[in-house]
Structure formats: C-alpha cells, structure tokens
Amino acid sequence: MIEIQGATKFxxxxxxxxxxxxxxxxxxxxxxxGSNGAGKSTLMRMITGVYKTDGGxxxxxxxNVFENPDVKQRMVFVADDLYYMGNASMDRMSLVYRAVYxxxxxxxxxxxxxxFGLNGKKSMTTFSKGMKRQAITILALSCRTDYIFFDExxxxxxxxxxxxxxxxxxxxxxDRGATAIITSHSLRELEDTCDQLALLHKGGLVLQSDxxxxxxxxxxxxxxxxxxxxxxxVLRLLSGLSDEKAHMLHFSRxxxxxxxxxxxxxxxxxxxxxxxxxLLIESLPLTLEEVFTYxxxxxxxxxxxxxxxxxxAHE
Amino acid sequence: MNNSVFSTGIYxxxxxxxxxxxxxxxxxxxxxxVFVPLILYVVRFKRLTGDMEDTVNFMVAQMATLGGMVIxxxxxxxxxxxxxxxxxxxxxxxxxxxxxxALYNSYLLALLSWAxxxxxxxxxxxxxxxxxxxxxxxSFEEFWDYLRISFxxxxxxxxxxxxxxxxxxxxxxxxxxGIFIIFFPRGILTFIRLMIGAACNYVIMDETSIIWGNSYxxxxxxxxLEIGRYSGTVYPxxxxxxxxxxxxxxxxxxxxxxxxxxxRSEKAEDVAVSPLVQRMxxxxxxxxxxxLPCGYIIAFIFGGEDFDGDQLVFLIVLFIIAIILYLLYELxxxxxxxxxxxxxxxxxxxxxxxxxxxxxxxxxxxxxxxxRPTKDQIEYVQIYDNTSSRLSEKLAAEFxxxxxxxxxxxxxxxDTLGRTIDEDNxxxxxxxxxxxxxxxxxxxxxYRQLSFDSDTLASLFKxxxxxxxxxxxxxxDFGHVISADVYGLFDGDSSxxxxxxxxxxxIKADKESMTPAQWAEYTSVGYWYRYRDEAKxxxxxxxxxxxxxxxxxxxxxxxxxxxxxxxxxxKFPNTIKTIMEIKIKGDDYNGYYYDNxxxxxxxxx
Numbered sequence: 001m002i003e004i005q006g007a008t009k010f011x012x013x014x015x016x017x018x019x020x021x022x023x024x025x026x027x028x029x030x031x032x033x034g035s036n037g038a039g040k041s042t043l044m045r046m047i048t049g050v051y052k053t054d055g056g057x058x059x060x061x062x063x064n065v066f067e068n069p070d071v072k073q074r075m076v077f078v079a080d081d082l083y084y085m086g087n088a089s090m091d092r093m094s095l096v097y098r099a100v101y102x103x104x105x106x107x108x109x110x111x112x113x114x115x116f117g118l119n120g121k122k123s124m125t126t127f128s129k130g131m132k133r134q135a136i137t138i139l140a141l142s143c144r145t146d147y148i149f150f151d152e153x154x155x156x157x158x159x160x161x162x163x164x165x166x167x168x169x170x171x172x173x174x175d176r177g178a179t180a181i182i183t184s185h186s187l188r189e190l191e192d193t194c195d196q197l198a199l200l201h202k203g204g205l206v207l208q209s210d211x212x213x214x215x216x217x218x219x220x221x222x223x224x225x226x227x228x229x230x231x232x233x234v235l236r237l238l239s240g241l242s243d244e245k246a247h248m249l250h251f252s253r254x255x256x257x258x259x260x261x262x263x264x265x266x267x268x269x270x271x272x273x274x275x276x277x278x279l280l281i282e283s284l285p286l287t288l289e290e291v292f293t294y295x296x297x298x299x300x301x302x303x304x305x306x307x308x309x310x311x312x313a314h315e
Numbered sequence: 316m317n318n319s320v321f322s323t324g325i326y327x328x329x330x331x332x333x334x335x336x337x338x339x340x341x342x343x344x345x346x347x348x349v350f351v352p353l354i355l356y357v358v359r360f361k362r363l364t365g366d367m368e369d370t371v372n373f374m375v376a377q378m379a380t381l382g383g384m385v386i387x388x389x390x391x392x393x394x395x396x397x398x399x400x401x402x403x404x405x406x407x408x409x410x411x412x413x414x415x416x417a418l419y420n421s422y423l424l425a426l427l428s429w430a431x432x433x434x435x436x437x438x439x440x441x442x443x444x445x446x447x448x449x450x451x452x453x454s455f456e457e458f459w460d461y462l463r464i465s466f467x468x469x470x471x472x473x474x475x476x477x478x479x480x481x482x483x484x485x486x487x488x489x490x491x492x493g494i495f496i497i498f499f500p501r502g503i504l505t506f507i508r509l510m511i512g513a514a515c516n517y518v519i520m521d522e523t524s525i526i527w528g529n530s531y532x533x534x535x536x537x538x539x540l541e542i543g544r545y546s547g548t549v550y551p552x553x554x555x556x557x558x559x560x561x562x563x564x565x566x567x568x569x570x571x572x573x574x575x576x577x578x579r580s581e582k583a584e585d586v587a588v589s590p591l592v593q594r595m596x597x598x599x600x601x602x603x604x605x606x607l608p609c610g611y612i613i614a615f616i617f618g619g620e621d622f623d624g625d626q627l628v629f630l631i632v633l634f635i636i637a638i639i640l641y642l643l644y645e646l647x648x649x650x651x652x653x654x655x656x657x658x659x660x661x662x663x664x665x666x667x668x669x670x671x672x673x674x675x676x677x678x679x680x681x682x683x684x685x686x687r688p689t690k691d692q693i694e695y696v697q698i699y700d701n702t703s704s705r706l707s708e709k710l711a712a713e714f715x716x717x718x719x720x721x722x723x724x725x726x727x728x729x730d731t732l733g734r735t736i737d738e739d740n741x742x743x744x745x746x747x748x749x750x751x752x753x754x755x756x757x758x759x760x761x762y763r764q765l766s767f768d769s770d771t772l773a774s775l776f777k778x779x780x781x782x783x784x785x786x787x788x789x790x791x792d793f794g795h796v797i798s799a800d801v802y803g804l805f806d807g808d809s810s811x812x813x814x815x816x817x818x819x820x821x822i823k824a825d826k827e828s829m830t831p832a833q834w835a836e837y838t839s840v841g842y843w844y845r846y847r848d849e850a851k852x853x854x855x856x857x858x859x860x861x862x863x864x865x866x867x868x869x870x871x872x873x874x875x876x877x878x879x880x881x882x883x884x885x886k887f888p889n890t891i892k893t894i895m896e897i898k899i900k901g902d903d904y905n906g907y908y909y910d911n912x913x914x915x916x917x918x919x920x
Contacts, residue, residue, distance in 0.1 A: 011581060012590065050409045050580050072412035083407040085332070095331065099324030100411045 008055030018203040031190040032183040034200030048077040075147035091120040101143040109142035130156040148180040191288040223281040322417040329425030337429040347379040348440035363450040380437040381465040388469040395422040405583035474567035481574035484585040519762040531559035601637040608633040688756040690726040697753040783831035
C-alpha cells in the first residue's frame, strides 16, 4: 500500500505540490488526472523516489521511498519524457534494467517484443514517438515489479496499442497482484482502466474516489419544462436540499431543455425538480471527461468567454 | 553486490558503456606502442652499432597516451555523470533502485578501471617494444615521471569536471565553474601575494609555501605561470607537486561525491544547484577583474603617489567594467532579463568584497611594516643562502638550521631589516643577492628576504662555532672517488688532470689537520654543492697539501682542475683568476646527499 501523508514540494519559491494525502490500495490501477501544471508528474516523481519531499511523508508498505533501494526494487517508473542512452537499442537498455532489477524477466521481455513487433537490436533513435513509448513500456513491464508507475501512459500510442497496454496492465494486476499508478490526459482510457482516481489542481488534491462512486455522485439532469427555465428557477426547486445532496456545478439551456450538472443525491434532485411537473426529466451518467471538465470549471479552471460562443457562431 | 557504497550491476553496466571510447583509445595506444617503435627502429635505431646507444624520449614515445588520457578521462566522466544535468536522464537514473552514493562510486570505479587498463597496456607494450631493441636504453625514472604527470593531470581534470557538474547545470556554467575552480582560488592568493610582495618585497611568500606557492598545483606548474617570481625563487620538489595535486584531486572527488548524493534531481538543467551558488559563481568574473582597480588603490595607498581626477575616472571606468562583467555572466548563463535585474540588486556585494580584499591586504602590509625588532628584541636569527649557484638546497638548509644569537649578527639583521623597510618602494621587484632570514623575536617568527654584504656576513659567520663545524663537515666521505674536476685553471676554463684519489686524500688530510676555524680561513663559502654522487668544494690555494699535487699531471680517467680564490691571487701567477673548485665524483652513494632541487631544475626548466 502506498501512503502519502501531507506531501509537499517546492521548486525554489514555487509550491508545486501542496499537502497532498492519498492512500493507494494494493492490487488496483490508480489514475491521476489534473489540469496542466497540477502537480501530477511531480507527485509521481516524489512517490518513486526521484524527488525528495519538502514536507510530509511517502511510504510504501510502511517504508520511506527516497534513497531506499529495497523499496525501489519493487517499483518501476516510466516518465512522461522518455529516456534511453545515446544510440542504445532496446536490448541494450534491457541490460541496464537487468543490472538493477533482479526480477527482470527476459522471457517475458522477448514475448512482449514479439507481440509489439519491435526490433530489439535497432537503435531507439530510429523509433517513432509511439514506438519509443512501447519500447520503454515493454522494458518496464518486464521488470515484474510490485508497483508500476506510468506518467502519460498512452501518449503517442495508437488506439490498438493502447488497448494492448491496458490489457497487459490489467493482467499484471490480476496475475501478480501488482499495483499501477498511471496518469494520462486521455480520460477515456483512464475511465476504462482505472479502479480509483485522484484529481489534482494547482498542486492540491481536489478529489479521490473510485470510478463508480465518482460517476454516481456526479450526474447530469436533462429536463424540459412548459416554459423556459433559467438557473435561478432550478436553484429555487433545489433550495430545499442541502448542498451535500444537491450542488450545482453547471447549468445550460437550449430552448426549453435544460442541462444541469449536479453533485449529490441523484434521486433527491430528481424528486425536487419534478415539483414543477416537467415535460421531460432524466438522469444521465457523465463520462470521466465531463466529470473532469465540470469539476475544473467549479474551481475556476475554464476558458468560457475566450473562445467564441458556438450558438452565436452557428447563427 | 549492491549496497549503499557500491553496485556491481551498475559497475558492470558502466564498464560496458565506456567500452567504445576505451577501445578506441586502446587502438591508438597499440599503434603508438607497437607501430611507432617499429618505424623508429627502421628509421633510426637500426643504425646503432658497436658501442653506440640511444635513449627513448618518453614524452614523444607516449605522447598519445599522455595527452589522450587527459582528454579521454573527462570525456568518459561526461558519458557516465552527464546525466545529472539533463531532466529526463536525471529522472531515469534517480528512479533506479540504487543508492546515489553507490551510483557515484560504481561509475568512478568503472572509469578508473578502464584508465588503469589503458595505462597498463600502454606501459607494458611500450616497455616491451623498446626493451627488445638492442642499444636502446630506457630511462625508467623518466618513464615513471611522465606516466604520473599524465595520470595525475587526468585525475585532476576529472575531479574538477565532477565538482563543476555538481555545482552548475548547463554546459556553459559547468565550463565556467571548471575554469573558476582551477584558477580562481590560486588567482586570489597570487593577487594577494603580488600586492604584499610589491609593497614589502622583503617578505618571503614564495613557491615553497603551500598557501602562496602555485607550483604545488601541477597545472599551474606545467603552465609555468611565473607570476611574482624573483631570481632567488625556490621551488618545491616535483614529488611535492605530484602529492599535492593528487590529494587536491581526491578532495575534489570526495566533495563532488557528497554534492552528487545531495543534489536534487529537479535541479537538472538549472544553471546552478541553487540560486546562492549561481550568485557566487557570477561574482567570480568581477572579482577577478577587480584585481586591477584594487591593485591600483593599494598602490596609491602605499606607493606615495598623488591621486588626481584622471586616476579617479580611470578607477570608475574599471568598476563599471566589473559590474558589466557581473551582469553579462548572469545574462549569458541564465538567459533571462529578469534574472539580470535580480542580480543587479546584489551589485553592492561586489564592492563589499573589494573593500574586504583591499582592507585585508592593507592591514597585512601595515602589520608587516610594523614588524621591525631591535637587536635586543631578537632571540635568534637563521640565515639561508638560497641562490642555488652558491649553495645547493640541501647544503643551504644545513647552514640555515643554525640559530645565531651572536649580538653582532643580530644587530646586522635588525639594522638591515629596518633600512630595507624604510627604503622599500612599492612595486620594486626584489633584485640582487639575497638571503632568506628567519627572525625569532617576542615569541613570534617572521621570514624576510634581506640583502647583506657577503663578506661581512661571512666574517660574522666564521665567529660562530656551530657554523664553523657545519662548514668543516662539508667535505663528504666518499668511499671511492671516481674523478675530480677542478674548474677554471690557469688559462681560464682549461682543465688539468690530476690523480683524483690522491687529491681527495690530500684535501681530507688538509682538513683534518686543521681546526674548523682554520679550515674556514682557507676556504670560501661560494661554489659549494653536493649533487647526487658529486660534491663541489672550493679550497683556498694556500691549504698546505692539496695544491702541491698540482705538480702531478695525469691524463687518465681521473683528472682535476683548479680554481684559485680571487683573494689570494696576489700570491699566485696572474693567470690563476678564479676560485679553486674541486668537483669530486664518487661511486659510494651511502655518504651522498641527493639533491632533488638541482635535479628538477636540470630536468624541467
């Protein structure tokens, strides 16, 4: 289990990670998402012992990570900015991993190379961006560690390879009981892959939840009333509910049809909104991307007013 | 084996990574050590016949190794250690399950392992290639010296590179840091020495002092940075330079290791490891340039010249240039105008440093000038004749150990010191015949370079029983004398051969028949030395036995030339002009003194 307590990181005067506390249970795929510059990569480097924390602690199974080879032997980290030596080939890089990871599985490595169709003897400088990420992913998975860290996991990978990588990760979790922490801006992929998710913004943790509960707590209500309803009208309908049960994140209207993004109790909100006898009302699940967008919007991270209005453009 | 100190996996991996440049160097070494000797044999050595012999010049024979390794080792360091200055490589290597100290040590050992292999192959191949050639001799001593020079230089540059990499972050800042490390500390000391030396040129701050002597640093010594030297400069031995530079390199490597372990991965690609370090590095160019205005100010304070408007303008211009250098360094390393604006707020620090330098030097000069004991205050003096043409280093040191408390000698020293301080003008380099004088007074010891009339001094010396004893013992006990050369006979430099064994016995008999005081009357302090298996003595023509042997004329391997003391010329034929010097060459090394200093000057100058 990974326990992060009050993790803080400064880069000179800049606070990159601010007092984050997260617990990552074993045998799961834990996703980290956030706005650009939220601190995901920084936090991941802190967890993998690349950066030393300036405050708080990060422990894996009760042991500190930084400068602890015994713990670090149980984890492998693939950064967003890939690294390979000079003109090294995959096979050459595998020697580096084999030098420090005693459990490196050569047979598995050969299998994966064959599966992905990569030439292990060719210099990695001749690989495309996606092929480089495939290569490093293969090398990392071949280390057979208990903890796998991928930063920008799917960056540069085509949809087919993404599927393969997701399958391999799941296989490792199921077969070996490994734990994976991955970050990606491709929320569609994370939605399919992750059990748990953490959302970061400006160095702080916004929320941590398992995917199912996240989608339950956040939902979209689409309704149509006899007259055109505005935001205040909806707030009036919901005024009898506590903020915990009904917190509006977003309101939009197209004619008489309104879309409201809510956090809270689905049934309670529908009951409240049915008070004015709508022509139509239904609750729709949100995609992870929508969850991300609306949560960020609530935090003030939006670009409304910067881009031209779609409706006005259409007219 | 993987622990906090060393990782076998990383060591093997590093050996693999350095394979290419190492093998490339080995190929060059093989060409140099096999094909070049072959060519030399065909072109030159094959012609040697009979008793002819030739010697291998190892600087030429090993040039590729000697020079190549000085470049290769830092290059190998860049391959292994360069990762800390790039973001993605730094993240990768720091994410691996290896302690940073183990990473550092394993990398270093891999690098030194390859270096040892290359040196060993080069050495063995070269020795074998030339060793099997008939009539070709090898100076193992020379070979060993050049090998050490190459290795120590390579080690030193490696250590500077490692230190610079762990202080700075970009290629430019690393290069600047390396240059600062090599030249700045010694540069500051050299400046202080120059200023104090110019204001008080009787103060001894020469090359034998570890603090003031630049010749302990092999780089400075090879570059022959003869700053502030004077004709009587005494140098440390070559072995001292080797030892000092090696220890310095090892200290740098250790410090670099500590910084490597503590260095934060996120600092990769930063200009320096911290804003404070960057600020300190940016102060170096203006401080170095500041030697000029600071020296100018100190010269005015002690030089006694008038300070007018032109000089003030000149000084202001110099200070402005220093500020520009400071801001320029910041701009070209950090490449942000905001950083330059921030740096501008610390300009006052530069002037504070100038004030400290000027104040410190002036205070020291004032202190030195105030150190002028009277003869009654002096406990004892020691006088060292340090011009090697008179006495060799070793012999001079024997006399220098003598502590004179004779009142006349103390008065001479006190008066000379006082007069020297009063007459000293800023900037006059010390010239002329001088003695290194140690003065002990009021519980402290000071060292000064003073000029005495040699005859006056000699006459005072000869009143001291300890001096006479030392003088008396100058003639060594040679078990067997091979030859004795006496210079400057009769027609100037022509030589006359004499039976050396008898001559030597005669000299010894002459000496032993006299008291030390009598012997001192017959001999001159000048032109004495002992060098390896040789001793050179000067004997007055009027000693009882020795000159009688001039009647003997023998042109065998043992010959003698005579020089006559100028003071006694009136007693001898006019053609005899110079002091009689007898150079005795013996083969019994037990009683010999080996003078490294002479060897060095013969070898390196």
